[in-house]
Amino acid sequence: MEMLLALASAVLYAAGIYLMLRRRLAQLIIGLGLLSNGTNLLIFTAGGLTRARPPVLPEGAVVLQQPYADPVPQALVLTAIVIGFGLLAFSLVLAHRVHDTIGSDDVDDIGRER
Amino acid sequence: MSLLVLPILVPLSTAAILMLAPKRAVLQRWISMAGAAALLAAAVAIFLRVNHDGIQVLQISAWPAPFGITLVADLLSAILVVAVGVVGTAVACVAFSGVDPRREALGYHPLIQILLMGVVGAFLTGDLFNLYVWFEVMLVASFVLMALNRTGPQMEASFKYVTINLIASSIFLTALGLLYGATGTLNMAELARVWPTVATPGVHSVLAVLFLIAFSIKAGLFPLFFWLPASYHTPPAAIGAVFAGLLTKVGVYSLVRVFTLLFYGESPTIFALLLAMSAATMVIGLVAAFNERDFRRVLAFNLVGHIGYTTASLSLLTPAALAGAIFYVVHHIVVITNLYLVSGVMLRLRRTTDMAGLGGLYRDQPWFAALAMIPIFSLAGVPPLSGFLGKLAILEGTFSAGAYWLGGLVLVVGLLTLLSMARVWADSFWRPAAAAQDLASPGAPLIGAIAALSLVTLAMTCAAGPLYELTLRSAQQLLQREDYLRAVLGGAR
Numbered sequence: 001m002e003m004l005l006a007l008a009s010a011v012l013y014a015a016g017i018y019l020m021l022r023r024r025l026a027q028l029i030i031g032l033g034l035l036s037n038g039t040n041l042l043i044f045t046a047g048g049l050t051r052a053r054p055p056v057l058p059e060g061a062v063v064l065q066q067p068y069a070d071p072v073p074q075a076l077v078l079t080a081i082v083i084g085f086g087l088l089a090f091s092l093v094l095a096h097r098v099h100d101t102i103g104s105d106d107v108d109d110i111g112r113e114r
Numbered sequence: 115m116s117l118l119v120l121p122i123l124v125p126l127s128t129a130a131i132l133m134l135a136p137k138r139a140v141l142q143r144w145i146s147m148a149g150a151a152a153l154l155a156a157a158v159a160i161f162l163r164v165n166h167d168g169i170q171v172l173q174i175s176a177w178p179a180p181f182g183i184t185l186v187a188d189l190l191s192a193i194l195v196v197a198v199g200v201v202g203t204a205v206a207c208v209a210f211s212g213v214d215p216r217r218e219a220l221g222y223h224p225l226i227q228i229l230l231m232g233v234v235g236a237f238l239t240g241d242l243f244n245l246y247v248w249f250e251v252m253l254v255a256s257f258v259l260m261a262l263n264r265t266g267p268q269m270e271a272s273f274k275y276v277t278i279n280l281i282a283s284s285i286f287l288t289a290l291g292l293l294y295g296a297t298g299t300l301n302m303a304e305l306a307r308v309w310p311t312v313a314t315p316g317v318h319s320v321l322a323v324l325f326l327i328a329f330s331i332k333a334g335l336f337p338l339f340f341w342l343p344a345s346y347h348t349p350p351a352a353i354g355a356v357f358a359g360l361l362t363k364v365g366v367y368s369l370v371r372v373f374t375l376l377f378y379g380e381s382p383t384i385f386a387l388l389l390a391m392s393a394a395t396m397v398i399g400l401v402a403a404f405n406e407r408d409f410r411r412v413l414a415f416n417l418v419g420h421i422g423y424t425t426a427s428l429s430l431l432t433p434a435a436l437a438g439a440i441f442y443v444v445h446h447i448v449v450i451t452n453l454y455l456v457s458g459v460m461l462r463l464r465r466t467t468d469m470a471g472l473g474g475l476y477r478d479q480p481w482f483a484a485l486a487m488i489p490i491f492s493l494a495g496v497p498p499l500s501g502f503l504g505k506l507a508i509l510e511g512t513f514s515a516g517a518y519w520l521g522g523l524v525l526v527v528g529l530l531t532l533l534s535m536a537r538v539w540a541d542s543f544w545r546p547a548a549a550a551q552d553l554a555s556p557g558a559p560l561i562g563a564i565a566a567l568s569l570v571t572l573a574m575t576c577a578a579g580p581l582y583e584l585t586l587r588s589a590q591q592l593l594q595r596e597d598y599l600r601a602v603l604g605g606a607r
Contacts, residue, residue: 072294095273
């Protein structure tokens, strides 16, 4: 399972970076989104995958028994998803404004207009 | 102990009040000023406490480290937070001599406060994931500040700035995920304890390089600095001043933190890499500064080049070199902020910072010229100003660490800085003006802020002895990890 998720994360990274190297703004932003989701998946996988073992103390126990699903990576991913979503929304608006101002969605045209 | 949250809470509540208060410009400026002054006061209080009682720690919600989020103020953090307070107050003061009304209506003041909060949070946190969150707070505020006005060049600059910073954040986050996978914690002190026991081959160097890349993009090290000169000259001078003074320094601070706490025992290759990148940054930054005819672009390249000084000293990891780096960072924050404000006066007087359109400022504005002389020649490293003393401290560090070639390089780059600043001075102040016509008065608050920052530079020059002694203690604290670990994790470990 780890291997599968690691591969999925690698594909997301690769696709994200490929799209970011393209010239169109829209592709760049989709690339950013893929990259941030690849990162989220990586954090989740790197923290270790444990199925159906919630980190909840059973009745009467004082210490959690291994193995249990580590809640910290999930909290990290949740934070990262929220931040990533906000940044993605911001860059969409920015791209829209750039398009409004410059009248093109080609990254090469942005530098040319002065 | 709750003192440590104040520099975060004060800008946050100031921003909230600014959003709720009536949108009258004068009122907003006064609230903003009060908030910045309160931040400075809180920062000084923290500094005095840290200086007197040693490292201060706050476990948020009383969750013991490493389970909760910890705020830590050691000498380095405390010094830098004071510097943030100084920059924040100066920029709040500048707003009194006028902000572009459109920007002011769209939330210029609260955004500056949020930016200050992000920077302070990054300096105070003791948790790497929390550091990431503060980075994002700071970045989002800076993104919006940069893109508030939609002119062509500004859109172009914002776009480059946003993209490269998002990539840096992704790399940082990737490193955090892998680090958590390898160690099971992100608390900096706990990491410093656990890190040497991680035996998985390759993890050490992969993570060191990932952190190096992520923070080098933020700090502006070669070959990752090209976004900075492409964007910093476009926003108004006050925004440029905050960005130049504080944002790259957060990158430098993060490099100092991870390299002194985590990667200090790493193979020398990573330090050689950092040293090579820094040396290239110094040379390329200053050589590129010669190619520029616009004062603000010259400043941007000088900013980049001087970041190289500090990271080169960091890579030597000796107390003297680190002390030199910290001294230089503090000097640089004050001076570069001041110089961007000087460029703001030029914009007001001549509507340009292109040196072709300047000239004659010495004759037309003698008082302003006298004030501007202090930061310009301090950056150039003319004795006895703080830039000279900072370079002296760095040289002492490099020579005592045996890195003679680096010391030589610092001297050569110092000469380049002197030439670049001398050219600025000759072209914009001494050269007769092409058509001498000063458009408007620069505004007393703006001149006042420049005067105040110049005074800080002079004070740093006069008090260089105690200040150097302070940075030396701070460097020793950084290299003596036990104190930091004991303060955060408690005596039991």
